[in-house]
Amino acid sequence: MDIQKLLKKYVPMTETAFYILLSLTEPRHGYGIIKHVEEITVGRLSLGSGTIYGTLTKMQKDGVITVFADEQRKTVYEITDAGKQLMQAEIRRIKEVHHNAIAFEEGFS
Amino acid sequence: MDIQKLLKKYVPMTETAFYILLSLTEPRHGYGIIKHVEEITVGRLSLGSGTIYGTLTKMQKDGVITVFADEQRKTVYEITDAGKQLMQAEIRRIKEVHHNAIAFEEGFS
């Protein structure tokens, strides 16, 4: 799948997908991602097992992540270059939303 | 519906819902919202008619927005106090995501 179709499919990204890809800048397995996301969101976001394993399978098929190591009880993934491009586009969008959110706040204070 | 259930239902908010509520800090009708969102996102986000009218009906039922004026060919809506509370919670979340996005960027530059 070429980068244009990936951009259309993945941007805007769901919060879940964003934090999964963010976690995979270091090689991690599914369960490790769940714990890492809980950590950096200070317990606010707790991903369900269906979300994680379904999303990981989908992302691997799309070439957004790749298998880093396949151990007995752990499948370790890592983000690909295509995945990094998606993150850059998503971060641009987040900056726009953040900018509009701040402008909103200033209008009501 | 009490504020706790509304928070659970609306936060995290979809980008669409966020921009609709943002637009309704001034009274606007459906079509006006579509044009306003196109404006503040510089044409990036163009809401479908199904999205707008479906979402407006849902939000009105939930007490997040209210009918400001009911003209012949325009139903004008406005955000409620409950809606403003949701926006505050959503903006807190956006700030967190933005913070983590910036931290990600710095790790790859």
Add this chain to the structure above:
DNA sequence: CCTTTTTATGTCACGACGTGATATAGTCGA
């Protein structure tokens, strides 16, 4: 040693959501 908790992955039904097509109709300028 046995039991409980934690780690780890997978599948499935469910409800919610955004999209785009289709339909309908009034307004306004050329």
Add this chain to the structure above:
DNA sequence: TCGACTATATCACGTCGTGACATAAAAAGG
């Protein structure tokens, strides 16, 4: 009058996150 724009509504479709259920190995604790 005729097309472009304004304005709303409904529907099928595909996608997504959730939580329940299932399975099983490893680690911790008594």
